[in-house]
Amino acid sequence: MKSSRLRHTPEKIFRPLGFSFAAASAGIKASGRPDLALAEITDGATAAALFTTNRVVAAPVEVGRASLAALVSAAERVRAVVVNSGNANCATGRPGMRDCQSVCREAARLLDARPAEIFPSSTGTIGVRLPAEKILAKLPELIAARSASERSVCAFSRAIMTTDTRPKIASARFWITPGKRAEGVAKIVGKSVTRPVTILGIAKGAGMIHPQLATMLVYLFTDVKAGAGELRRMLREACDTSLNCISIDGDTSTNDTVLLLASGASGVGIRDAEVRKKFVSSLTAVCSSLAEQIVSDGEGVRHVIRLQVAQARSRDEALVVARTIAHSLLTKTAWAGADPNWGRILAAVGRSGVEIDAARLQIFIGGQKVCRGGVALEFDERRAHLDLTRAVCDVRVELGRGRAGVQFLTTDLTAEYVRINADYST
């Protein structure tokens, strides 16, 4: 078995078998930039998805969630994903639901599929009717243009952008040499064939730049063979340590969606424990790369903070502390100024709700211990300041309560963020 590889750049993308992509400009964005994207799977794909936990959800989240549930219970497959940017189709009531359904219906008609087999996504302004007629008019051209080329993948990644400054793509491939234990590929007869399994991830950012624009969309395409239940478990595993461990501003969008689609076209099944392990690790690597790309492209972000909370009693407890630190305006603004102000971190830990004992707390900034037992330590402030000026800086908090921990990616809060988000034009 060869080692697996991970690619972050938009060039030389590993592309999974069975998928084709396309993009178009439907005129939803006032700028005229591409705002409509398609991923199509000729033979269909099994699917699993994670949706926003926000109680206010956009029409496509309601429709997509219901369609997926129906497909899974009938053991049927997703035929295509249709994404528009520029409009979130949220807070649009019944008309918004009908708009979303009409897009799915028309795409299904053109692809000779059923509406439930089309998975919809929207991202953009909240509270404005989706210009469905513009999408309907563009669908034939979009569908006709689909291809498996790298160029089409890139076009998809750009068309789903709203306020992202760059597309976000990560891909991974690993190789399976069928052996006795590789049950999933045991049907390859005669000689030992090395077969690749590929995962391609495309995302748009959680950075919320323009007023009313806010959403993280992540699409994961793979050619592994796996049932919906298994996909769901693996997706959760991969996201728990990656996409669920990031925060830019603490706001959860009404449209957040992570979708994993498996075409099965590699011929490699997931039942073998080693294949499964390899797959989950590659999927996690792709999700982690996308998570980093999303965070570092957050609006106004100058520094990414790789926050480690260690010595917690449980992972959940560590997450609570990490989130409290990551959401504190005082820690975030200190990081914007590259200020090694550990007192603010200490205060955030103290109000996290976790019953910490200050006398057991330790805090590290960029490798230096700056606080021991909740008390100030002598440290090289100049060096800590320099560490915090780097693109990525490590901050570590040890709670002295147990052995669990978490790594969490977050950002500073700059005046630029406020300017971008406060900018109002009548």
Place this chain on the structure above:
Amino acid sequence: MKSSRLRHTPEKIFRPLGFSFAAASAGIKASGRPDLALAEITDGATAAALFTTNRVVAAPVEVGRASLAALVSAAERVRAVVVNSGNANCATGRPGMRDCQSVCREAARLLDARPAEIFPSSTGTIGVRLPAEKILAKLPELIAARSASERSVCAFSRAIMTTDTRPKIASARFWITPGKRAEGVAKIVGKSVTRPVTILGIAKGAGMIHPQLATMLVYLFTDVKAGAGELRRMLREACDTSLNCISIDGDTSTNDTVLLLASGASGVGIRDAEVRKKFVSSLTAVCSSLAEQIVSDGEGVRHVIRLQVAQARSRDEALVVARTIAHSLLTKTAWAGADPNWGRILAAVGRSGVEIDAARLQIFIGGQKVCRGGVALEFDERRAHLDLTRAVCDVRVELGRGRAGVQFLTTDLTAEYVRINADYST
């Protein structure tokens, strides 16, 4: 019974009987500004206090909490409050505790009291040793200077400031004409005498301007006669709807303290239901005024938002929603731009954890309904924008779940806030 009166300004302050005040410059602040304050009660005062819920607490909070507990259980009284600004005496470990105790001990010696009768407070930088010797050297002068004058009250209010741009004082007085029911004043024999009861509140802000400066301190002085248990209940009642319903940046300080001291020198007791009601209402008015002064003096604050969350199942539920809205970076930055972006409010309500039904939500900005049933309404955007440019703007969210509600004061988040808090000088 005459009607009660409330005063917000530093001039014409109602002053309760039994208290004297003083301030001095001990050299803790590099600026040389006053940084040491004293309130003394010759005959002692009963006391109740609310402390920060942060698990990391400063030395004076630990010492003050223990002293109060000891005094209350022994039915003894507080003789003085000694406050320093410029240093929080937090994250200073055992030496910090000893520093705090030495200040209490010396003040007690000079006032012929016991150390537990001296209530300490500190506010300022975290993680730096308290220069106790500077305080000890200044205490004799401070104590000698005490007086009941308005000037001394103002000096106290300025000496506890850190990054506040103005002192925060509110005072209220009400009059009691003893009748049959006024049990507390029934001992006044012979003729009907109208007697005043006075409450004086002095605060410093929760606005956190300089790195590592962070604390809300509130001192409430009254000449009513009441036991510690009764004071505690009334303090909670008054704070629940005032000081506990404000948020600037969501961070809770390690030193936050609200202290209520009752000298009893008015001769009016609290047992009569009407006196109690009048007292609680005046105390609430003083706390509400201080809350407003604190919020509007928050750093970088341009607009105060008077947020009302209505139609909740319980007050706690309304508070959860209010806090989520008040802490959302997206809503706060929208307010900074006077942007009537109700989509962000809707999204914040949705992720609050309360099981709201979006179809029952209504949102009002400055009196206009902007969202009904979770869906966009036509409204006068220009007018909403203008409303949001005012110093105080009302934002109302109706959850459609019940009859409980809460009013919550919060602020916008400006680029100025970030600049102030990110400003780092090596």
